[in-house]
Amino acid sequence: MYFYLYDAFLQDKKYTKLLSEIEARLIDLSIQGRTTKLNILNDIKELILDAVKHGAETVVVLGDDKTISKAIGAVVNLPVTLGIIPIGDNNLLAKYLGIPEGLAACEVLSKRVKEQLDLGKVGNHHFAFYLKALSPHIKIISANDQYTITPMSSNMEVYICNFRPADVQLSTAGQKKFFVPHDGYLEVVIKNLRIPSLLNKIFLKDNRHQNQDGQYTILPFKKIKLEAEGDHDVKLVLDDDRIIKPPVEIEVLPRKINLIVGRERTF
């Protein structure tokens, strides 16, 4: 049985026609089901739990990356498969999963190609996409306390990734090698933001940054700890949504959720 969950922003009139078309297509494909709309008064986790109690085996969320992230956190440990119909402006995660936007996503849903994907766990929270530190003044410590990793410049960005963030631009070879969301690993990514000066570019032929992979530190791991360096106030953002503060322990939960994916997926 299917359960469809609409994000609150879809109540905007500009989506009315698209939603009608999607609902009609779902009936054509015989995959229609109960629908509920999210709003500021209800909780996504409670709604999904209630749907599962009433027999839902597939939960489909209609919305953007933030909606999907919230839904993923809500279905952890539940015996359901998660489907996605991407609508809105921010749909990078759906793109990685090979799911086209809007009406075309219905065909992917009906084919039910499933993948078990890893999740990141930080304390009691989960993230499907990535965690970003809002300050580089952070110390990354291996699970067994054997080594620490520290950015040496304040002009750096630190991510803990399951999928590749949009701001992390690697070569094609680099993208294929890392950020595989079912390999049982997450990646620490430290991006060097230093831009070569015009003088260096012209006179010293500083071409170090022409090769985009050269800006990055990438280290796969199963479990690590993050601490703020000294008295620095560091905030960590999970999936562009929830903010937490270090110290935290981060671990990968291998193949923790079932997701319906498309043929065009990137992994």
Next chain:
Amino acid sequence: MFDLSNDSVETIVGPSVKIEGDFKSGGNVIVAGHISGKFSSGASLRVEERAKIIADIQAKDAVIAGEINGNINIEGHLEILATAKITGDIQTGSLAIQQGAIINGSCSMTHAKSGAKIEAPSKEQVTHEWLLGGGDEKVNFKNKETFVK
């Protein structure tokens, strides 16, 4: 700078990043930042030109273009590029050194088959005039590289 077309690269330590402690990796590693403590890789290691390592190093194979202060133990082939600065003893299965590399320390080599050891000169700045003893060594001065196999 980096070549990630080789499928087996597992870890990249980029510029302006410091790793301290006992760092172990089962896969290939590229280092362009700073490492201090101990370092070991079960596969290949590439130390980029701007990298600085203050640590004893162990790896299967290695290409070194950066600065290393510590002993180096390589099971297979070690290639030392012209920009390398090494202070420490080297033990390796086979060795290639480009003209311009600076090595301060002793070098010993063990042939996998015979178990024979070749002692290279110690505490020496390497140039194309590098002197080698007899045995299985091959010297290629045309390419300004010294191969010992």
